[in-house]
Amino acid sequence: MQESLTIGELSVRSGVAPSALRYYERLGLIRADRTGGNQRRYARAELRRVAFIRISQQVGVSLDEIRAALESLPDARTPSPQDWARLSASWRGRLDEKIRLLSKLRDDLDGCIGCGCLSMQRCTLYNPGDALGGEGPGARLMLPRPAADEVA
Amino acid sequence: MQESLTIGELSVRSGVAPSALRYYERLGLIRADRTGGNQRRYARAELRRVAFIRISQQVGVSLDEIRAALESLPDARTPSPQDWARLSASWRGRLDEKIRLLSKLRDDLDGCIGCGCLSMQRCTLYNPGDALGGEGPGARLMLPRPAADEVA
DNA sequence: CCTTGAGTTGAAGTCGACTTCAACTCAAGG
DNA sequence: CCTTGAGTTGAAGTCGACTTCAACTCAAGG
Numbered sequence: 470m471q472e473s474l475t476i477g478e479l480s481v482r483s484g485v486a487p488s489a490l491r492y493y494e495r496l497g498l499i500r501a502d503r504t505g506g507n508q509r510r511y512a513r514a515e516l517r518r519v520a521f522i523r524i525s526q527q528v529g530v531s532l533d534e535i536r537a538a539l540e541s542l543p544d545a546r547t548p549s550p551q552d553w554a555r556l557s558a559s560w561r562g563r564l565d566e567k568i569r570l571l572s573k574l575r576d577d578l579d580g581c582i583g584c585g586c587l588s589m590q591r592c593t594l595y596n597p598g599d600a601l602g603g604e605g606p607g608a609r610l611m612l613p614r615p616a617a618d619e620v621a
Numbered sequence: 622m623q624e625s626l627t628i629g630e631l632s633v634r635s636g637v638a639p640s641a642l643r644y645y646e647r648l649g650l651i652r653a654d655r656t657g658g659n660q661r662r663y664a665r666a667e668l669r670r671v672a673f674i675r676i677s678q679q680v681g682v683s684l685d686e687i688r689a690a691l692e693s694l695p696d697a698r699t700p701s702p703q704d705w706a707r708l709s710a711s712w713r714g715r716l717d718e719k720i721r722l723l724s725k726l727r728d729d730l731d732g733c734i735g736c737g738c739l740s741m742q743r744c745t746l747y748n749p750g751d752a753l754g755g756e757g758p759g760a761r762l763m764l765p766r767p768a769a770d771e772v773a
Numbered sequence: 774c775c776t777t778g779a780g781t782t783g784a785a786g787t788c789g790a791c792t793t794c795a796a797c798t799c800a801a802g803g
Numbered sequence: 804c805c806t807t808g809a810g811t812t813g814a815a816g817t818c819g820a821c822t823t824c825a826a827c828t829c830a831a832g833g
Contacts, residue, residue, distance in 0.1 A: 487809095571720050574679055658830070660781075
């Protein structure tokens with residue numbers, strides 16, 4: 470079994486495009502040694518880092534936060550399963566919160582479907598405070614509570 | 622009670638920035654009449670459209686799909702509560718699917734935290750086929766199933 | 774009548790996560 | 804030795820959903 474992987478190999482094994490891997494490296498999420506001919510060679514442990522990155526993204530965490538999380542890994546030794554478990558566990562709260570908000574939206578939507586009101590005031594549905602983390606792009610504006618006013 | 626709203630009024634009541642309202646209009650999501658001085662005047666019914674847009678975005682639907690959905694509304698008359706209920710109901714499946722994927726991710730993450738493996742192959746966690754609709758930006762690449770290979 | 778705030782437009786900028794491109798060099802197989 | 808595929812770089816492009824800007828006009832109140 471080979472010690473290190475070329476970028477093409479890491480790409481195939483991780484399912485992440487080479488261009489994305491180079492991008493992650495620029496952001497400091499992963500690292501690679503170089504051969505005499507300046508090609509990247511990845512330690513096998515980098516595979517786990519890439520796995521962590523992709524999983525974290527599914528949880529809705531930005532690359533910048535993932536970078537911060539990865540920095541908490543010990544850099545003297547190869548991270549242990551426990552290190553990875555600790556990191557993964559740190560996203561648990563976010564995931565729960567995301568699921569909670571989405572479930573609430575579903576319940577509210579069902580209520581709204583019942584009454585057909587779709588009013589921003591009467592329904593709990595339209596609840597600007599409840600920003601779903603990382604749902605859309607751009608800055609999520611903090612909205613002033615709309616004045617009590619009916620819709621139509 | 623006034624018949625129509627200025628863009629500033631609609632913005633305050635809907636919690637959506639005037640620039641976003643103009644953007645929605647360019648995309649054909651909402652409409653406005655014009656005064657002699659070329660200012661927009663919104664019918665009160667537009668408030669409900671804006672509410673629908675924001676709710677749909679929380680479900681993870683793109684503006685383009687929202688536009689398509691809005692086009693199915695009757696344009697002869699002001700949409701009835703039933704019309705809105707039908708539209709809202711059409712997102713239900715997506716919302717369920719999103720919640721399902723997130724819940725699966727949570728369960729898998731718990732399993733992973735238990736074993737600390739964080740392996741792309743052993744865990745069901747890293748499951749490229751299961752793209753969470755509209756989670757990140759950019760094209761979601763369809764990944765080839767990674768070869769059976771251990772991580773470290 | 775004057776000022777001020779609200780509105781108008783088209784063009785350009787922003788943000789995050791990448792991809793694409795051009796112009797190279799290097800590695801491996803026949 | 805030659806070819807071909809894989810790798811390298813920096814710069815620019817892309818996508819969706821907006822925001823910001825400059826240079827205006829218009830509306831309302833005192």
